[in-house]
Amino acid sequence: VDKLGTPERAVVTTCAYCGVGCSFKAELNGDELVRMVPYRDGKANRGHSCVKGRFAWGYANHKDRILNPMIRDTIDEPWREVSWQEAIGFAAARLRSLQERHGQKSIGVITSSRCTNEETFLVQKLARAVFGNNNTDTCARVCHSPTGYGLGQTFGTSAGTQDFDSVEASDVVIVIGANPTDGHPVFASRLKKRLRQGAKLIVIDPRRIDLVRSPHIRASHHLALRPGTNVAVVTALSHVIVTEGLFDETYIRERCDWDEFQDYAAFVSEDRHSPEAVETLTGVPAEELRGAARLFATGGNGAIYYGLGVTEHSQGSTTVMGIANLAMLTGNVGRKGVGVNPLRGQNNVQGSCDMGSFPHELPGYRHVKLPEVRKIFEDAWGVPIDPEPGLRIPNMLDAAVDGSFKGLYCQGEDILQSDPDTHHVAAGLAAMECVIVHDLFLNETANYAHVFLPGSTFLEKDGTFTNAERRINRVRKVMAPKNGYADWEVTQLLANAMGGRWTYQHPAEIMEEIAATTPSFANVTYDLLEEKGSVQWPCNDTKPEGTPLMHVDGFVRGKGRFIVTEYLATDEKTGPRFPLLLTTGRILSQYNVGAQTRRTDNVVWHEADVLEIHPHDAEQRGVAEGDWVRLASRSGETTLKAKITDRVSPGVVYTTFHHPDTQANVVTTDFSDWATNCPEYKVTAVQIAPSNGP
Ligand code: SF4
Secondary structure, three states, rough: HHHHHEEEEEEEEEEOOOOOEEEEEEEEEEEEEEEEOOOOOOOOOOOOOOHHHHOOHHHHHHOOOOOOOOOOOOOOOEEEOOOHHHHHHHHHHHHHHHHHHHHHHHHEEEEOOOHHHHHHHHHHHHHHHHHHHOEEHHHHOOOOHHHHHHHHHHOOOOOOOHHHHHHHHEEEEEEEEEOOOOOOOOHEEEEHHHHHHHOEEEEEEEEEOHHHHOOOOEOOEEEOOOOOOHHHHHHHHHHHHOOOOOHHHHHHHHHEHHHHHHHHHHHOHHHOOOOHHHHHOOOHHHHHHHHHHHHHHHHHEEEEEEOOOOOOOOOOHHHHHHHHHHHHHHHOOOOOOOEEOOOOOOOOOOHHHHHHOOOOEEEEOOEEOOOHHHHHHHHHHHOOOOOOOOOOOHHHHHHHHHHHEEEEEEEEOOOHHOOHHHHHHHHHHHHHHHEEEEEEOOOOHHOOOEEEEEEOHHHHEEEEOOOOOOOOEOOOOOOOOOOOOOOOHHHHHHHHHHHOOOOOOOHHHHHHHHHHHOOOOOOOHHHHHHHOOOOOOOOOOOOOOOOOOOOOOOEEEEOOOOOOOOOOOOOOOOOOOOOOEEEEEEOOOOOOOOOOOHHHOOOOHOOOOOEOOOHHHHHHOOOOOOEEEEEEOOOOEEEEEEEOOOOOOOOEEEEOOOOOOOOOOOOOOOOOOOOOEEOOOOOOOEEEEOOOOO
């Protein structure tokens, strides 16, 4: 730091990696960014950060960035650099032509959880107000869409119930299907501090994550379940709590639907849900399940934190509802130290969902079929809104293969590398006549694109991100966009080329429109964010300073709902050909598909994806540490180096998905959550065998 000297100026902004939403001072000499310093007054991080936010910003200046728009008539042709005007005109003409030839609903958009609230609001508005359909979806489809469904059904709104400060008052914490030390490091530090003070920890995860055993921390229980059996485990916990009379009857009578509770209690009390009955299915010893349930029900303030190991399953939404049941059953919603807390993977997953990215919901989680909701937007935008929900991402791809979906504007999302069943995604993209990729780099999806619009980094634009605790943080422009336009400006150019009359001069004006149309954002302005630093939604006349804790005086929907959660086995089965189960996750130093972290000049970012194999399974197949192994499933195959470890149980293998050459999603299936189509990334039947390498 000393070598770099005192910076000439600093701009406070928000990290663009994970859903913790750390604030940083971006320090500059002239126009050169010299370092990112964790901001002491940042309410989500209080001066802390992880390696990604602090050091992995070099991608902003990476030579791979594309700074000029490009077009081509077919995907077999080379790209041609053109002016912005020509690129936007080309894209608009193609999209309009497709609508004329194939109908209004033949095109759509995908918004990004990497982009700001304001940018996301504009992309879904592009679909609804300019394309005239609801074909808008978001990359949150493949991560936390079951959170939206599950918490919406049980509590009445799709959001974590707590602020991060809340963990300081927790006595027992369940971490299920999440690995906070790698995925949400700054929150993990706060959690570990509380655990060192004596709070108890229950980890529910097929893999022995660091929290299970780290310096000064020992989880009281590690329920190392067989992948795909979350629902059975959570229901068994409820079975113990109900049958042993450990539930909070007073809380349930006051706060929840009592009739539904009785139905639920009768359901979970059935012998088939007992820990002993599900021991073989889940692989979790019955006494561990009983011990964990008793601890959670009787240990004081109980909080639950969960991640994609919950949502990315064929029963992701069911597990989210099961977690909500567990919290209500024990009276653990509505005060500090408790609650249900989805740990959002990307910086703005919460915001992208809040902003109406889903094809059935307008901003603020209101269904498009409701005329009174449509009227709000019709009055604001001066156009009719289609009352029919649009297509989800997998439906868009299916419809493309079938020939009815022809054009896609994809902002800040590499669906070819991120979405399941890569071959099917490629087939869908190849069948479209106009794919517009709006991104920093020529990503994998761009191989199938006809228009490439250069994107801007978070350092190059103003806006807001909403973190996992519903905190709306300001993103401030640190440097001018290298490509000439911030992403929200590019969307505006495209909208106007297709007949829109948008006149936004600054994202603050977009936020004014969000506030005017979305009740939970009613009082949010850039002036308020300057004054307070950040606010948590709902932020309106009754909560003018925002809402750190949800459901304090009652659930948003009124009475909390207990919903019966029947376990249904995934259709992805092991068998003689594919006897092992693959599950996936992340490492601290990499971020998702690595587009940014891999382009930062530091060897730490080049750690390769490996395949974790239990020693027993490795020995059976003659695989040693560091050997190449072929990983094959019914969908495809890839090659990885072996890491022999007892972090995974026998019968389970694990890898990460950060490198495009690994292409972990080549092997994942196209099964998905029954309610939301969130892909089942976390369970794939596979076989492994020694290999000579890729
Ligand atoms: Fe960024 Fe998340 Fe790390 Fe904070 S914890 S610095 S938000 S990646």
